[in-house]
Amino acid sequence: MNLFGSIEAGGTKFLCAVGNEKNQIITSEVIPTTTYEQTIKQVNHFFSVNKVSSIAIGSFGPIDNNKNSDKYGYILNTPKQGWSNVDLVFPIQKELDIPVFFTTDVNSSAYGEMHLNSCDNLIYYTIGTGIGGSVIQNGQFVGGVGHLEMGHQMVKKHPLDQDFNGVCPFHHDCLEGLASGPSIEARTGIKGENITSDSYVWDVQAFYIAQAIFNATLIIRPKMIILGGGVMYQDHMLGRVKAHFKLLMNNYITIENLDEYIKTPSIENNCSATIGNFLLAQKLLS
Amino acid sequence: MNLFGSIEAGGTKFLCAVGNEKNQIITSEVIPTTTYEQTIKQVNHFFSVNKVSSIAIGSFGPIDNNKNSDKYGYILNTPKQGWSNVDLVFPIQKELDIPVFFTTDVNSSAYGEMHLNSCDNLIYYTIGTGIGGSVIQNGQFVGGVGHLEMGHQMVKKHPLDQDFNGVCPFHHDCLEGLASGPSIEARTGIKGENITSDSYVWDVQAFYIAQAIFNATLIIRPKMIILGGGVMYQDHMLGRVKAHFKLLMNNYITIENLDEYIKTPSIENNCSATIGNFLLAQKLLS
Numbered sequence: 001m002n003l004f005g006s007i008e009a010g011g012t013k014f015l016c017a018v019g020n021e022k023n024q025i026i027t028s029e030v031i032p033t034t035t036y037e038q039t040i041k042q043v044n045h046f047f048s049v050n051k052v053s054s055i056a057i058g059s060f061g062p063i064d065n066n067k068n069s070d071k072y073g074y075i076l077n078t079p080k081q082g083w084s085n086v087d088l089v090f091p092i093q094k095e096l097d098i099p100v101f102f103t104t105d106v107n108s109s110a111y112g113e114m115h116l117n118s119c120d121n122l123i124y125y126t127i128g129t130g131i132g133g134s135v136i137q138n139g140q141f142v143g144g145v146g147h148l149e150m151g152h153q154m155v156k157k158h159p160l161d162q163d164f165n166g167v168c169p170f171h172h173d174c175l176e177g178l179a180s181g182p183s184i185e186a187r188t189g190i191k192g193e194n195i196t197s198d199s200y201v202w203d204v205q206a207f208y209i210a211q212a213i214f215n216a217t218l219i220i221r222p223k224m225i226i227l228g229g230g231v232m233y234q235d236h237m238l239g240r241v242k243a244h245f246k247l248l249m250n251n252y253i254t255i256e257n258l259d260e261y262i263k264t265p266s267i268e269n270n271c272s273a274t275i276g277n278f279l280l281a282q283k284l285l286s
Numbered sequence: 287m288n289l290f291g292s293i294e295a296g297g298t299k300f301l302c303a304v305g306n307e308k309n310q311i312i313t314s315e316v317i318p319t320t321t322y323e324q325t326i327k328q329v330n331h332f333f334s335v336n337k338v339s340s341i342a343i344g345s346f347g348p349i350d351n352n353k354n355s356d357k358y359g360y361i362l363n364t365p366k367q368g369w370s371n372v373d374l375v376f377p378i379q380k381e382l383d384i385p386v387f388f389t390t391d392v393n394s395s396a397y398g399e400m401h402l403n404s405c406d407n408l409i410y411y412t413i414g415t416g417i418g419g420s421v422i423q424n425g426q427f428v429g430g431v432g433h434l435e436m437g438h439q440m441v442k443k444h445p446l447d448q449d450f451n452g453v454c455p456f457h458h459d460c461l462e463g464l465a466s467g468p469s470i471e472a473r474t475g476i477k478g479e480n481i482t483s484d485s486y487v488w489d490v491q492a493f494y495i496a497q498a499i500f501n502a503t504l505i506i507r508p509k510m511i512i513l514g515g516g517v518m519y520q521d522h523m524l525g526r527v528k529a530h531f532k533l534l535m536n537n538y539i540t541i542e543n544l545d546e547y548i549k550t551p552s553i554e555n556n557c558s559a560t561i562g563n564f565l566l567a568q569k570l571l572s
Contacts, residue, residue, distance in 0.1 A: 121430030135505070137430060142423055142506060144407030149504040152538060154442045154497045156459070170538040173442070211440045218435040219421070219505055220428060252438060252456040 002285065005047055005055035006277030008105060009088065011080050014039055016046045019278035023115075026050075028274075036086045044095045056101040056280035058108025058273050059088060061132070065102055065147055073102055099284040104147045105273060109265070110134035111141075112276030113226045116266040121223040123216050125150070127209060128229035131176040135220055142220070151176040155211045158204045161187070179208035181230055197236050203244075206237060210244030213262060217253065228265045228272075238264060288571065291333055291341035292563030294391060295374065297366050300325055302332045305564040309401075312336075314560075322372045330381045342387040342566035344394025344559050345374060347418070351388055351433055359388055385570040390433045391559060394566065396420035397427075398558030399512045399551060401565055407509040409502050411436065413495060414515035417462040421506055428506070437462040441497045444490045447473070465494035467516055483522050489530075492523060496530030499548060503539065514551045514558075524550060 001021060008015040010033065017028035027050055031042045047055065062078065064071040073089030093100045110124035111134075120139040126132050131151030135142035142148065152174045166177025167186045177183060184192040188201055195201055213225050231237065242262055255261045265272050287307060294301040296319065303314035313336055317328045333341065348364065350357040359375030379386045396410035397420075406425040412418050417437030421428035428434065438460045452463025453472045463469060470478040474487055481487055499511050517523065528548055541547045551558050 133505075137423065137428055138426070140424070142428065144423060144506065144508045146507050146539075148507055149539060152504050153501040154534070156440045156442055170536050171534065215439040215501060216505065218438050219419075219502065220430065221432050221434055222430045248440070248457065250456050253432075253435060 002053045002282075003051065004278045004281035005050075005052035006108075006274045006281065007043060007055060007057040007059075007092075008108065008273050008277070009033075009057055009059040010105065011060050011078075011083075014043055015274070016043055017274050017277075018047075018050045018052055019274070021282070023275045023278045025274065033080075033083075036082055040088075040091050044092060047092075047096050052098065052281070054099040054101070054281040054284040055092065055096070056103070056108065056277035056284070057088060057092070058103055058105040058277055061104050061147065062149075063088075063102070063104060063147065065104070065143075066145060099281075101277075101280045101284050103141070103280065104132065104134065106132040106134040107141055107147065108273040108276040108280065109228060110136050110226070110276065111280055112272030112274070113266060114139065115275060115279055116272060117224060117226075117263075119224050122226060123220060123222045123224070124226045124228065125209075125212060125216075126229035127179060127181075127227060127231040129181050131180050131212075131229070133212075133216070135216075135222070137220070137222075150212070150216070151180070153212065153215060155179075155208050158207045160200055161204050175208055175212050179205050179212075179231070184231075192231070192234075197234065202234065202237065202240060205231065206240035207244050209237075209241045210248055213241065213245050214248045217249070217255075224260070225262050226265055227262065232264055238262070288339045288568075289337065290564045290567035291336075291338035292394075292560045292567065293329060293341060293343040293345075293378075294394065294559050294563070295319075295343055295345035296391065297346050297364075297369075300329055301560070302329055303560050303563075304333075304336045304338055305560070307568070309561045309564045311560065319366075319369075322368055326374075326377050330378060333378075333382050338384065338567070340385040340387070340567040340570040341378065341382070342389070342394065342563035342570070343374060343378070344389055344391040344563055347390050347433065348435075349374075349388070349390060349433065351390070352431065385567075387563075387566045387570050389427070389566065390418065390420065392418040392420040393427055393433065394559040394562040395514060395551070396422050396512070396562065397566055398560065398562030400425070401561060402552040402558060403510060403512075403549075405510050407507075409506060409508045409511045411495075411498060411502075411511065411513050412515035413465060413467075413513060413517040415467050417466050417498075417515070419498075419502070421502075421508070423506070423508075436498070436502070437466070439498065439501060441465075441494050444493045446486055447490050461494055461498050465491050465498075465517070470517075478517070478520075483520065488520065488523065488526060491517060492526035493530050495523075495527045496534055499527065499531050500534045503535070503541075510546070511548050512551055513548065518550055524548070 006017040014031040062076045133150030166173030168177030292303040300317040348362040419436030452459030454463030
């Protein structure tokens with residue numbers, strides 16, 4: 001029986017896991033993200049002990065996942081110290097001598113959710129420290145010349161938010177600048193977890209997230225949109241986002257069942273990425 | 287040698303054409319859009335005289351192009367009197383007894399431009415009386431559950447345009463509400479063709495169109511974006527749009543050659559739709 005590897009490469013930890021053909025986790029290990037060299041060494045050690053037939057990596061970004069590029073397999077310019085312009089794929093592929101699939105963390109999550117929801121046309125957004133997104137059309141990732149950067153789209157300002165400049169260093173008040181976790185503290189001076197659920201801030205956040213879903217609905221026409229990430233852990237957020245989405249759409253496109261259309265991830269703690277990676281690793285061998 | 291049919295179904299005219307395997311137009315006829323029954327009768331008469339092996343229709347919308355739908359082949363709710371909820375495909379397919387491909391007018395144009403630019407990852411926008419768009423990824427139209435409605439995405443307001451409400455009956459100040467042809471006259475009281483090229487209005491329009499390209503760049507990552515439609519016929523517009531796009535992007539994603547990335551259509555008078563239809567009709571037989 002073949003076993004498959006998953007690496008969720010994040011800025012604070014690398015989650016390595018081994019799964020079987022039923023996507024069950026056989027074993028896993030959390031490796032802290034330290035220096036590039038040491039982290040890769042520990043990842044390779046884990047998979048030299050726990051042998052697998054192929055691996056998929058879902059990485060923090062930006063990354064180069066264009067197979068025709070000189071820098072294929074690299075993490076590109078990242079604020080994470082010591083991790084800009086490093087080759088993530090080659091040192092693992094060379095050491096373990098197995099096929100490695102390389103994509104973004106959100107693509108891995110989207111692929112897992114595609115499987116868990118039996119839905120091959122969907123969009124996955126993560127709304128946390130940053131905002132990222134993935135689009136799957138007929139089981140394929142959308143992205144002509146590179147991975148998507150849906151978090152930085154332009155949005156219309158909320159009337160109560162006109163004076164807030166946004167926190168994106170590139171675009172100030174793009175979606176990420178206005179609706180990511182850090183924007184909450186920047187706007188109010190209070191950490192998100194200390195803001196009561198009746199604060200106007202949540203409604204402002206929901207308005208921006210609803211615009212992202214609205215735009216994605218018109219530009220992609222998916223069957224389903226999944227909203228993950230820390231900001232969506234607030235119980236009241238999903239309902240607020242749906243309410244704003246309905247107002248924005250104004251019946252222009254009919255969504256039969258909004259509760260089936262806008263959802264949070266099927267499994268908690270981002271495990272959809274692990275399952276997505278197992279499936280992407282399996283696909284390398286087919 | 288097979289011949290192929292193209293029908294560009296518009297609100298004022300139906301352009302019927304016959305092409306050969308080299309996409310050369312053999313003959314064509316402009317049929318005014320009168321009543322539904324009379325227009326279909328004239329279309330069928332044209333193709334009964336000028337025989338073809340298959341036909342592609344690129345239609346004004348909204349349409350139902352979901353093959354699993356009861357209303358597949360229909361024009362849906364349109365402001366065009368007498369044309370709401372009419373079946374465009376069946377009466378043609380039945381009378382001529384040949385395969386018929388049914389899509390949006392912008393999809394036909396995008397497909398023609400894909401061929402003319404040898405580029406299978408592109409976006410086509412038409413900016414005229416309305417705003418529509420098409421996305422092609424690896425030679426396939428993007429659109430999970432129906433055709434795209436990219437014209438209605440939300441955009442950030444231009445500082446000089448804060449008091450303008452927009453002309454979209456559904457969303458007021460969405461992209462179409464702020465940047466379509468009719469928005470120009472609604473904003474100024476003057477028809478677009480009578481506004482000098484140094485008016486601030488063009489810069490406002492370009493700002494919105496640039497946002498549409500910016501969002502599409504982040505959400506799709508295409509190789510190329512083609513801008514068609516009446517508003518883009520103004521010679522100075524393309525340059526303005528590129529300038530705003532550069533400002534918005536702020537080097538977040540590097541576009542190697544902006545002049546190759548943002549372009550107007552390869553051939554004039556919307557002939558890319560005819561070529562797109564010939565190719566889509568050919569594909570039905572392959």
